[in-house]
Amino acid sequence: MKLMESGNERSRLSVTSTEMDKPSRFAICIKKDDDIRHLRVYPVIDDDDAERTGMLRVIDDSGEDYLHAQARFIVINVSKNEAQRLLQAIQVPAPTHT
Secondary structure (H helix, E strand, O other): EEEEEEEOOEEEEOOOOOHOOOEEEEEEEOOOOOOOEEEOHHHEEOOHHHHHEEEEEEEEEOOEEEEEEEEHEEEOOOHHHHHHHHHHHOOOOOOOOO
C-alpha cells in the first residue's frame, strides 16, 4: 500500500501492477505545483471516487501515484499501442509496491 497525498489530506490506495501496466489515459499538466511539472505527461490511474471529488490520480516521476486537482490537467485517452509508446517516451519508472 502506498501513501497518497491530496493537498493537506493523505489517503491510501493499493495499486496492483495490472492496473499500472497498461494505462490508457494520460494527463498533461497545464498548471504546475511543487510536485508536478508544467507540460509534463503523467499516466493516470482510474479512481472513480477521486474523480467524483475533482481529483485525478497520476503517477509522478518517482513512480508513486498521487492525487492532484483535475483542473491542473488536460486528460487524453490513447490506444494500448499508443500508451505503450508514450510510457516508453516519458520513461515512467516501474511502480513501487510495499
